[in-house]
Every structure is written in structure tokens, then in C-alpha cells.
Amino acid sequence: MKTHLDKALDYVRKNIDIDYVKGCITTAMQMRMPLGCVAPLLVDNIYDLLEEYGQDNDLPEGWWLEYGDIDDIVEQL
Numbered sequence: 001m002k003t004h005l006d007k008a009l010d011y012v013r014k015n016i017d018i019d020y021v022k023g024c025i026t027t028a029m030q031m032r033m034p035l036g037c038v039a040p041l042l043v044d045n046i047y048d049l050l051e052e053y054g055q056d057n058d059l060p061e062g063w064w065l066e067y068g069d070i071d072d073i074v075e076q077l
Contacts, residue, residue, distance in 0.1 A: 004053075004057060004063070005076075007057075008050055008064060009076055009077060011052075012077060016042075024038055034071065035074060036071075043070055046077075
């Protein structure tokens with residue numbers, strides 16, 4: 001059975017360009033910078049999608065932070 005995190009990751013994948021995410025991750029690794037510095041709007045969009053999923057499923061704000069920070073979540077996409 002899928003956890004809320006698994007379902008949220010599916011929700012994010014459906015609503016974001018994964019190729020763009022991969023490109024930003026590659027750039028961040030090459031520049032040795034956090035993803036938030038390379039693509040702050042991407043990070044904001046992922047954050048918003050995770051929160052939207054939480055609202056749609058009656059989860060508290062920031063529920064996904066139990067599983068790590070935004071960089072940890074992006075790695076799982």
C-alpha cells in the first residue's frame with residue numbers, strides 16, 4: 001500500500017516537468033550549489049505541490065518534512 005509520501009511524489013511527478021528537474025539537478029551538482037540556489041522557482045513549485053497534496057488529503061502543513069527537506073524529496077522524484 002502506498003504511503004502519503006509515495007502518493008505525493010506521484011502527484012508532483014504528474015504536475016511538473018521531470019526532465020527540467022533532472023537538468024536543474026545536474027546543473028546544481030556541476031556548480032556544487034544547492035538546488036534552491038540554481039532553480040528557486042522549481043523548489044517553490046515542488047513545495048507548493050506537496051502542500052497542495054497535503055491540503056487535499058487533510059494533512060497538516062509541512063507534513064512531508066518528516067521525510068526530509070526539499071532536497072531529499074527532489075532526489076526521490
